[in-house]
Amino acid sequence: MSDTHHIERPGPTELRSSLTQHEARRAAVWFSMAIAIALVALLAQPIMLILGALVLATMMDGGARLLGRVLPIRRGWRLAIVLLGAVAFLTYTFYLTGSSLAEQAQAMRTIVEGQAARIGGWMQQLGVTATPADFKSLAGQAMSSMGRLTAAVGTAVGAVTSLVMMLVLAIFIAVEPKLYERGFAWMLPMERRAYFYTVADKMGWTLRRLMFGRLIGMAVEGVGTWLLLLAGGVPMAGLLGILTGLFAFLPNIGSIISGVLIILVGFSAGSDVGLYAFFVYLVVQIIDGYLIVPMVAKRATDLAPALVLAAQILFGALFGIMGLFLADPIVAMIKVWLEERSKALEARTAPGEG
Structure with a gap:
């Protein structure tokens, strides 16, 4: 008679089992964490662009707030003044002096490499195993990025698509x-x-x-x-x-x-x-x-x-x-x-x- 009154319970292979549901929830948590980490690694650049847009929007918003203390006009006009002021400054700094800055950057690169070679020779005289060529190579690598930057500045400010997208996104956020x-x-x-x-x-x-x-x-x-x-x-x-x-x-x-x-x-x-x-x-x-x-x-x-x-x-x-x-x-x-x-x-x- 005891067999007839035995209560059947779901086994671990059935979804109704409490053990299966508990383990499934744990597995889902770990699986979700793995997916989140993979998405962060995969979408690192877009995430950085969005964060950069938030920082730029904060700067625009701060400028509009400061102008609000002296100019009792609508926020949109204050934000426009901030943006126009930034554009005017960049135009004056880079476009009007871009060619001279590019020439100076090339001359600076030569100077830095030469000074690094002199430091390498002086350290070699003191017994340091590094050669002047090593310091010159290191200086050349350090200056190469600046050379590319100033070259882009001298031509067209390097209107990279990601930078433009970040700027547009920042403007949209700063407006409202x-x-x-x-x-x-x-x-x-x-x-x-x-x-x-x-x-x-x-x-x-x-x-x-x-x-x-x-x-x-x-x-x-x-x-x-x-x-x-x-x-x-x-x-x-x-x-x-x-x-x-x-x-x-x-x-x-x-x-x-x-x-x-x-x-x-x-x-x-x-x-x-x-x-x-x-x-x-x-x-x-x-x-x-x-x-x-x-x-x-x-x-x-x-x-x-x-x-x-x-x-x-x-x-x-x-x-x-x-x-x-x-x-x-x-x-x-x-x-x-x-x-x-x-x-x-x-x-x-x-x-x-x-």
Whole structure:
């Protein structure tokens, strides 16, 4: 009789089995993670372009907000003024001086390679096994990318399709940022939308402060380097000023690259000029590092220099030049998300602790 009352249960080969459903859910989680990692690796470049567009949109939005403090006009007009001002600056900088900058870049490449060969010979006299040819080859590799960049600048600013797409996307986002913010929030559950708006607003505020500080630093370093080098008779002061301003967008790494170029070009004109160029580099970096960054950018982000440098190395290896440029903003956004996440968790546990 006991056999007749035996209750049959689904086996592990049936989907109704609780064990099968549990293992299927676990497998789905791991499978989804693998697909997500594969998609990130496959779509790394488009993801970087979208993040770059967000950073550009933040800069445009910040400029429109600043103009709103002095010009009581509609946001669209303020944004148009910002875009026209940026276009006018780029046109003046690159098109009107593009040919001279390209010539100076070729001359600078020769100077840097020659100085590297001299350093190699001096180190070989001290017993270092490296030969001057090794240093010349290293300098040539380092300058090759700058040569291609200045050549593109001298012709047509290298209107790469990806850059154009990123710029267009940034303009669309900057025109109506709240529209896209609400659209993204619409895809989230109702209880998560307030948290999303808080995090998005804090990220936007942080990126605006970070980019504002970066632009101020680029302007101060570029113009200051140009004027001081020009006053001291250092060759190619205009090109060195532009490169210093552009490299200032990359914290840590950019200042090292521009410093090496300034010092090498300075010593090519003599020891006195080289020492003066080194002094100019120190003065500009001290002003930017101890005056501008603490006043503007560090208050908003307070990112450790070692963390930024590590992120630049990691993102540069994973995503190339775009990752190198976007490492700092990405780390800042991650920091904001972690801080807001921690605050939300503390708010949930606080009543229970009481």
